[in-house]
Amino acid sequence: xxxxxxxxxxxxxxxxxxxxxxxxxxxxxxxxxxxxxxxxxxxxxxxxxxxxxxxxxxxxxxxxxxxxxxxxxxxxxxxxxxxxxxxxxxxxxxxxxxxxxxxxxxxxxxxxxxxxxxxxxxxxxxxxxxxxxxxxxxxxxxxxxxxxxxxxxxxxxxxxxxxxxxxxxxxxxxxxxxxxxxxxxxxxxxxxxxxxxxxxxxxxxxxxxxxxxxxxxxxxxxxxxxxxxxxxxxxxxxxxxxxxxxxxxxxxxxxxxxxxxxxxxxxxxxxxxxxxxxxxxxxxxxxxxxxxxxxxxxxxxxxxxxxxxxxxxxxxxxxxxxxxxxxxxxxxxxxxxxxxxxxxxxxxxxxxxxxxxxxxxxxxxxxxxxxxxxxxxxxxxxxxxxxxxxxxxxxxxxxxxxxxxxxxxxxxxxxxxxxxxxxxxxxxxxxxxxxxxxxxxxxxxxxxxxxxxxxxxxxxxxxxxxxxxxxxxxxxxxxxxxxxxxxxxxxxxxxxxxxxxxxxxxxxxxxxxxxxxxxxxxxxxxxxxxxxxxxxxxxxxxxxxxxxxxxxxxxxxxxxxxxxxxxxxxxxxxxxxxxxxxxxxxxxxxxxxxxxxxxxxxxxxxxxxxxxxxxxxxxxxxxxxxxxxxxxxxxxxxxxxxxxxxxxxxx
Amino acid sequence: xxxxxxxxxxxxxxxxxxxxxxxxxxxxxxxxxxxxxxxxxxxxxxxxxxxxxxxxxxxxxxxxxxxxxxxxxxxxxxxxxxxxxxxxxxxxxxxxxxxxxxxxxxxxxxxxxxxxxxxxxxxxxxxxxxxxxxxxxxxxxxxxxxxxxxxxxxxxxxxxxxxxxxxxxxxxxxxxxxxxxxxxxxxxxxxxxxxxxxxxxxxxxxxxxxxxxxxxxxxxxxxxxxxxxxxxxxxxxxxxxxxxxxxxxxxxxxxxxxxxxxxxxxxxxxxxxxxxxxxxxxxxxxxxxxxxxxxxxxxxxxxxxxxxxxxxx
Ligand code: SF4
Numbered sequence: 001x002x003x004x005x006x007x008x009x010x011x012x013x014x015x016x017x018x019x020x021x022x023x024x025x026x027x028x029x030x031x032x033x034x035x036x037x038x039x040x041x042x043x044x045x046x047x048x049x050x051x052x053x054x055x056x057x058x059x060x061x062x063x064x065x066x067x068x069x070x071x072x073x074x075x076x077x078x079x080x081x082x083x084x085x086x087x088x089x090x091x092x093x094x095x096x097x098x099x100x101x102x103x104x105x106x107x108x109x110x111x112x113x114x115x116x117x118x119x120x121x122x123x124x125x126x127x128x129x130x131x132x133x134x135x136x137x138x139x140x141x142x143x144x145x146x147x148x149x150x151x152x153x154x155x156x157x158x159x160x161x162x163x164x165x166x167x168x169x170x171x172x173x174x175x176x177x178x179x180x181x182x183x184x185x186x187x188x189x190x191x192x193x194x195x196x197x198x199x200x201x202x203x204x205x206x207x208x209x210x211x212x213x214x215x216x217x218x219x220x221x222x223x224x225x226x227x228x229x230x231x232x233x234x235x236x237x238x239x240x241x242x243x244x245x246x247x248x249x250x251x252x253x254x255x256x257x258x259x260x261x262x263x264x265x266x267x268x269x270x271x272x273x274x275x276x277x278x279x280x281x282x283x284x285x286x287x288x289x290x291x292x293x294x295x296x297x298x299x300x301x302x303x304x305x306x307x308x309x310x311x312x313x314x315x316x317x318x319x320x321x322x323x324x325x326x327x328x329x330x331x332x333x334x335x336x337x338x339x340x341x342x343x344x345x346x347x348x349x350x351x352x353x354x355x356x357x358x359x360x361x362x363x364x365x366x367x368x369x370x371x372x373x374x375x376x377x378x379x380x381x382x383x384x385x386x387x388x389x390x391x392x393x394x395x396x397x398x399x400x401x402x403x404x405x406x407x408x409x410x411x412x413x414x415x416x417x418x419x420x421x422x423x424x425x426x427x428x429x430x431x432x433x434x435x436x437x438x439x440x441x442x443x444x445x446x447x448x449x450x451x452x453x454x455x456x457x458x459x460x461x462x463x464x465x466x467x468x469x470x471x472x473x474x475x476x477x478x479x480x481x482x483x484x485x486x487x488x489x490x491x492x493x494x495x496x497x498x499x500x501x502x503x504x505x506x507x508x509x510x511x512x513x514x515x516x517x518x519x520x521x522x523x524x525x526x527x528x529x530x531x532x533x534x535x536x537x538x539x540x541x542x543x544x545x546x547x548x549x550x551x552x553x554x555x556x557x558x559x560x561x562x563x564x565x566x567x568x569x570x571x572x573x574x575x576x577x578x579x580x581x582x583x584x585x586x587x588x589x590x591x592x593x594x595x596x597x598x599x600x601x602x603x604x605x606x607x608x609x610x611x612x613x614x615x616x617x618x619x620x621x622x623x624x625x626x627x628x629x630x631x632x633x634x635x636x637x638x639x640x641x642x643x644x645x646x647x648x649x650x651x
Numbered sequence: 652x653x654x655x656x657x658x659x660x661x662x663x664x665x666x667x668x669x670x671x672x673x674x675x676x677x678x679x680x681x682x683x684x685x686x687x688x689x690x691x692x693x694x695x696x697x698x699x700x701x702x703x704x705x706x707x708x709x710x711x712x713x714x715x716x717x718x719x720x721x722x723x724x725x726x727x728x729x730x731x732x733x734x735x736x737x738x739x740x741x742x743x744x745x746x747x748x749x750x751x752x753x754x755x756x757x758x759x760x761x762x763x764x765x766x767x768x769x770x771x772x773x774x775x776x777x778x779x780x781x782x783x784x785x786x787x788x789x790x791x792x793x794x795x796x797x798x799x800x801x802x803x804x805x806x807x808x809x810x811x812x813x814x815x816x817x818x819x820x821x822x823x824x825x826x827x828x829x830x831x832x833x834x835x836x837x838x839x840x841x842x843x844x845x846x847x848x849x850x851x852x853x854x855x856x857x858x859x860x861x862x863x864x865x866x867x868x869x870x871x872x873x874x875x876x877x878x879x880x881x882x883x884x885x886x887x888x889x890x891x892x893x894x895x896x897x898x899x900x901x902x903x904x905x906x907x908x909x910x911x912x913x914x915x916x917x918x919x920x921x922x923x924x925x926x927x928x929x930x931x932x933x934x935x936x937x938x939x940x941x942x943x944x945x946x947x948x949x950x951x952x953x954x955x956x957x958x959x960x961x962x963x964x
Binding site for chain 1: 669794799802862866884898910923927929932939
């Protein structure tokens with residue numbers, strides 16, 4: 001195959017398959033089986049029809065490696081010759097299928113329009129015809145001709161494959177270079193032959209192997225039912241039938257005959273899988289797995305060097321959990337990946353939330369805000385784990401709690417609403433039912449009481465009680481976010497984590513939701529952690545802000561103070577680039593560069609690469625939190641330089 | 652929803668007509684005389700002529716098809732060339748066997764496939780690996796071969812279940828079930844693994860959705876998340892696969908009935924094919940097509956029940 005298409009892409013595909021042990025083994029097995037059948041005339045030890053009644057129904061021996069059948073014929077030889085019939089039948093079906101499916105599939109997908117619609121209709125019909133019966137009818141009409149039967153199998157199967165090739169061609173059509181070829185004036189046919197066909201080659205190979213596996217089952221099955229060449233001609237299916245009739249006296253016969261079919265099918269399936277994986281890899285970035293960096297110093301160790309020069313009164317968030325805080329987070333570190341080889345996503349995160357306080361968690365995407373929020377509830381995705389630190393809720397340690405224990409926290413004490421309200425509701429259930437579930441998760445209440453509370457919650461988020469009967473796809477994004485808030489309030493939490501609650505909403509709806517959150521906070525007295533990248537939202541709602549950058553907290557301060565005088569260059573840059581903080585008339589500055597992904601974190605200050613004040617000292621070693629007067633802290637060693645620069649700009 | 656069903660039914664009618672036309676068309680393609688090839692080398696010119704008349708082969712193709720279609724609409728599918736029995740009578744006598752087989756295996760496939768898939772999505776690990784291997788083996792081993800093995804091991808060697816034969820449900824429900832256990836097992840193996848794999852994939856997909864995280868964050872019990880939300884949302888794609896395996900089990904039934912010597916439609920059509928009894932093959936074809944239509948319709952209806960978006964529109 002690679003000889004026919006000496007292109008880089010194709011050799012790439014084959015090289016990838018060669019890297020998969022299962023793919024290689026399957027390929028070798030298939031080559032052996034196909035080669036053995038083709039060369040049967042030369043390599044078979046005996047004539048497949050030669051009978052020897054002195055050695056009937058023998059097990060494997062040196063003379064007859066796979067034993068002999070009831071007429072004393074050598075089974076290995078019969079298998080080798082039988083392969084010609086079975087594999088030949090598969091080839092007939094595959095070729096027939098391809099002759100029909102490739103042109104029609106490409107035509108439907110690439111040309112589209114009327115041709116597409118007609119072809120799809122025909123495919124619908126082909127797909128619903130009971131193929132077996134047609135094949136059997138063909139056998140009845142065409143006097144047991146296996147050849148014609150396999151042609152009809154190919155025709156009947158082409159429907160499904162037209163669909164596969166159609167969608168492959170469809171996706172190719174949308175690629176840019178096809179447009180370029182069209183502009184260059186190449187005819188449709190030539191474009192299809194030159195561009196579409198090579199592109200769908202990967203899909204094609206996968207489908208051909210899988211279809212071959214299925215067809216082998218049909219071919220041998222028909223032979224098993226005594227269709228096709230009559231005895232004594234050797235066929236794989238016929239040999240299974242023979243074995244079945246002798247099952248009591250010589251069960252061994254079932255092994256080689258069924259085994260060769262199973263091994264061939266298995267090899268085809270595995271090769272298909274390997275091809276599919278290799279084909280998919282071609283389209284994903286190869287660099288994704290690169291550079292998982294081991295975690296650095298243990299979480300406990302990083303807490304120690306916190307500046308000893310800071311006055312005691314301002315170290316309240318530094319070491320020990322704060323007993324007065326509702327939530328006290330210390331040294332929180334989260335890793336993703338296999339234990340021992342984790343990629344650190346956030347490290348040594350410290351902060352406190354007091355009862356009833358509204359705190360903003362600010363940073364660009366990739367700064368670790370959402371990971372921090374999810375870690376608080378023990379809801380890290382996939383292979384994420386808390387690898388160090390402590391989370392205390394009113395003095396109680398949450399890190400290390402079992403899921404069952406955490407369930408009493410989730411919703412009841414800490415609740416959460418997320419970024420995308422439309423996907424945070426289960427599309428299959430009415431929204432009222434989902435609110436009811438949230439209520440019943442924490443209290444054993446009857447149906448009537450659940451309904452009453454549901455109405456009450458809907459009213460509290462300013463929704464008509466009738467909304468309860470709607471499905472998520474029948475409500476707007478703003479309504480969905482209100483429902484999500486109602487669900488979060490159902491357990492009467494002390495702390496609400498709102499992860500970018502307005503980002504996905506229309507600008508007009510955003511203000512309403514923020515208003516609602518403010519009112520609800522005042523009514524219930526719950527604390528709120530507002531995760532956001534928008535200073536305007538933070539200024540609107542929060543009294544304090546925690547700024548994160550590349551997995552670390554870089555600054556903590558009261559919102560008013562941060563706006564007046566940021567004490568970290570990142571906060572300063574973030575404020576400058578924010579439309580809400582911009583001075584009228586001045587062009588909006590942006591921070592050059594991007595947040596580095598975890599495996600590219602530098603040893604020293606994470607912000608050094610983008611920091612205008614960076615010096616050599618910044619890059620030497622991890623930067624510790626500096627605690628400043630007025631309950632402020634900043635992870636920077638050049639706070640004075642920043643302050644001087646800011647006052648210079650101001651004057 | 653109603654429109655969907657009407658569309659389906661219309662398509663189905665087209666389907667029956669097309670598949671019967673296809674067979675007629677194929678008959679006309681046969682090189683030489685079908686009557687001769689049916690009767691074989693020993694035929695006399697007389698007997699060939701008689702068969703030609705009986706099959707209506709002396710008429711033009713369109714007229715042949717017309718009279719067959721008119722008969723079929725009246726419930727008359729012609730007579731067996733071989734035994735002279737009414738095709739409809741022959742078929743109806745055997746429907747219960749095939750229907751029992753397919754009904755039971757569908758239940759097994761749906762229930763076991765769903766349970767295994769869901770379990771391996773939630774528990775993952777070892778069960779997932781086992782499922783992978785079993786499903787691969789299930790795909791690779793031909794169903795008739797598994798059937799033979801079951802007969803050999805369980806029925807003949809251990810003498811637990813009857814190896815072959817069929818008892819009518821009305822006569823003896825116990826023996827009916829006992830006799831069908833092995834055939835159903837052989838018929839279901841492939842389907843169970845296919846459905847389980849699909850179920851696992853879609854359940855894992857659902858488990859990664861935001862609304863599952865929201866439910867967890869709300870403190871909803873994991874058991875009710877899995878049994879209500881994951882099950883309900885992953886049921887849709889699995890349903891399609893169940894439908895496909897049920898349709899596919901028609902083919903499986905032909906093989907399995909032969910191995911277990913069950914007097915169903917599969918053995919009927921095999922015998923008819925061997926003896927070139929075209930009216931019977933055609934008749935069974937009509938029944939199988941009807942079956943496919945009914946299954947597809949049932950799947951569509953269930954889909955509508957499960958998917959609120961379809962139900963509303
Ligand atoms: S430590 Fe250095 S590089 Fe980091 S923010 Fe401060 S001045 Fe910039």
